[in-house]
Amino acid sequence: GAFCKQRSLTTSILVNDGGIKQAKLMESTPLLLPQDLREEVRRQPAESNEAVKEEVRHFLNDSLLIGDRRASFGGCMTDIDIHELEELFSQEEFERSDATYWKLLIHNRPYCLYIVSFFCARAGEWFTYVATISAIRHICPDSNTTVAGLVAIRTVPNIVFASIGGVLADTMDRRVAMIILDITGMLVVLLYIPVYHLKSLPMLYVVAFIQATVASIYDTVRRAIVPLLVPQEEYLQKATTMSGIVYSLMAAFGSSLGGIVASKYGVTSCFVVDSFTYVLSASLMWLVGGKWSVAKQTLTSRNPFQLIGAFMHLTKEGIKYLSTSSLALMVFLKSSGSITFGCADVLNVQLSHLEEDEAGDGERLGLLFAMTGLGILIGPLFAERFVTMKQPRSILRACVISLGLLSFSFAGMGVSSSFQSICFFTAIRGMGTSTMWINSSLLLQKFSRKDMLGRVLSVELALFMLCMSLSAFLAGTLEDKTGMSPEGVCIIMACVGFFIFIGWGYYFLLDNYSF
Numbered sequence: 001g002a003f004c005k006q007r008s009l010t011t012s013i014l015v016n017d018g019g020i021k022q023a024k025l026m027e028s029t030p031l032l033l034p035q036d037l038r039e040e041v042r043r044q045p046a047e048s049n050e051a052v053k054e055e056v057r058h059f060l061n062d063s064l065l066i067g068d069r070r071a072s073f074g075g076c077m078t079d080i081d082i083h084e085l086e087e088l089f090s091q092e093e094f095e096r097s098d099a100t101y102w103k104l105l106i107h108n109r110p111y112c113l114y115i116v117s118f119f120c121a122r123a124g125e126w127f128t129y130v131a132t133i134s135a136i137r138h139i140c141p142d143s144n145t146t147v148a149g150l151v152a153i154r155t156v157p158n159i160v161f162a163s164i165g166g167v168l169a170d171t172m173d174r175r176v177a178m179i180i181l182d183i184t185g186m187l188v189v190l191l192y193i194p195v196y197h198l199k200s201l202p203m204l205y206v207v208a209f210i211q212a213t214v215a216s217i218y219d220t221v222r223r224a225i226v227p228l229l230v231p232q233e234e235y236l237q238k239a240t241t242m243s244g245i246v247y248s249l250m251a252a253f254g255s256s257l258g259g260i261v262a263s264k265y266g267v268t269s270c271f272v273v274d275s276f277t278y279v280l281s282a283s284l285m286w287l288v289g290g291k292w293s294v295a296k297q298t299l300t301s302r303n304p305f306q307l308i309g310a311f312m313h314l315t316k317e318g319i320k321y322l323s324t325s326s327l328a329l330m331v332f333l334k335s336s337g338s339i340t341f342g343c344a345d346v347l348n349v350q351l352s353h354l355e356e357d358e359a360g361d362g363e364r365l366g367l368l369f370a371m372t373g374l375g376i377l378i379g380p381l382f383a384e385r386f387v388t389m390k391q392p393r394s395i396l397r398a399c400v401i402s403l404g405l406l407s408f409s410f411a412g413m414g415v416s417s418s419f420q421s422i423c424f425f426t427a428i429r430g431m432g433t434s435t436m437w438i439n440s441s442l443l444l445q446k447f448s449r450k451d452m453l454g455r456v457l458s459v460e461l462a463l464f465m466l467c468m469s470l471s472a473f474l475a476g477t478l479e480d481k482t483g484m485s486p487e488g489v490c491i492i493m494a495c496v497g498f499f500i501f502i503g504w505g506y507y508f509l510l511d512n513y514s515f
Contacts (some may be wrong), residue, residue: 099234101242110288111229111239115246117284118222121182122250124277125215128189130258130366131270132208133349135192137361139201146201148346148476151469153205157213158465162458165220167314169454173293174225179282181218186278188214192271220461224454227445228292233389237442244380244438250373259366294451318455327447327456329507333399333440335463336504340406340497341433342471343489344372350479350486351413351422364419371423375430379405383435389446393508398439400504405432407497414490 105112133147140146168177188211195203230239262270322328352364383398405428412425440460448456471493478484478492 099232099238101238104230104235104238104242108230108235110290111226113284113288114225114229115239115242117178117281118243119246119250120277120284121281122247124189124274124281126250126369127258127261127270127277128192128211128274130369131262131267132192132204133345133365134259134262135196135204135267136201137349139199139204145476145480147349148472149205150208151342151345151472153209154212155465155469155472157209158216158219159462159469161213162216162220162461162465163315163318163455164458165217165461166224166318166455166458168217169221169224169457170318170451171295171314173291174221174228174454175285175288175290175292177221178218178225178285181214181221182278182282182285185211185214185218186275186282189271189274189278193268196267196271216461216465220454220458223441223457225292227450227453228294233446236445237384237387237389240438240441240445241380241384244434245377247373247376247434257366259363259369263363315455318452318459321449321452322456322459325447327444330440330443330447331456331460331463333443333504334437334460335467336500337403337406337433337436338464338468339471339500340403340410340493341429342468343475343493344429346472346475346479347413347486347489348426351419367423368426371426372430372433375427375432376434377430378427379431379433379435380438382431383439387439387442389442392443392446395439395442395446396508399436399443400501400508402432402436402439403497403501403504405429405435407494407501408432410490410497411494414487414494416487 105115132150136146136150168174188207191207191210192204195207226239226243227236230236258270261273322331348365348368352368353361354364379402383402387394387398389395409425409429409432412428413422416422416425444456444460445453475489475493478489479486
């Protein structure tokens, strides 16, 4: 439920078909709430009662009988004045039109700690990613397929294990799950150090697979906690965009610094830095405090067979929810984009390589990552001017345009004659990637039930990573087996992206009902 303090209190009520009905509750009109919930509203201080706020939102969202200005919930009902809800929800939550990034950070301490935690985690991950690519280039200097294999190995767990993250997000406290996964990630990344010194490519792949498995579970839980930390739609848009900005800053500075550190001090130092960032990320999430769970069911059994059965039941429940919802098609937005840009990392390795200056390959690779980060930073900030949560079609329009940018950027890289122009079109690709990622997430966050959001995001992530790994393998195979240049692969991906853009554009122009 979203609240707005004007002459009346407005709440957006989600209905089963994904549409929206608007209902207004006059300030002078009493609202019926369950007796126990009314007592909680009156008893708890506003600034420390996020759980009660969430209960009120769920109540208003589930209450469809608003025509007579009364809400039906079942059980014992009692009157509560609208002004009592104003005491529960802070002034910033009512003033949706004044939502700013600054207000979001200074008035929402849990989200502020979360975003710094995310910043630390992403910084370390970029260090490890650049270091792992450099390690593979040292072990197998003449093979592009080995790098493509790394990309695939890092993405396969997201296809296979992302659903575990979705179930965890919907059945346990999401903050606690993030802390546990951060500590696990810290222990896993330290395994890279002995493996690198052994110069073993298979063992390096095994560690990368384990780390990616933990990361895939973590990422679903991390994304699912944001609507709980920032329940108001206008601020949720800011929060989701800010997550993209943090990703871009880490892509820009983390990857560049990682490339420099790997070149100057060796790849081992990058793994040490990553292990420290995991600990810092877990510590910040511990400071968030509170309970952040929407679980209607919990996995409490210690019997492995019962746990597997419960997991399968919850997964089937999520798939059934998607199959009967208008969200079904929206989970394919990210994967549509990843078919095009999934090969980017494989191509970056080749595009940054110069025979006459092999020592500078790491720095040039870091520069390409930095240009990607620059595009990721600019794209969502520019698109935000034309996107509003009040008009879902504007969100979908931004996604469609971003798919067009992806096709254009690969076409540009395919015809580029200098490293500078490759950097320029890499930034364009980053703009399209981030705009599509953020706005497709907003659509799912807006229309998904909170107790289903984790599973919805896990399905989306699995499809995204599947298409990304296929794209990476296609690029590596074309280069190694057919001898095609990276520029030729870019042209092929540009054509694929163009047809995807036409398909989604056609859907956007025809579909005036769902959005």
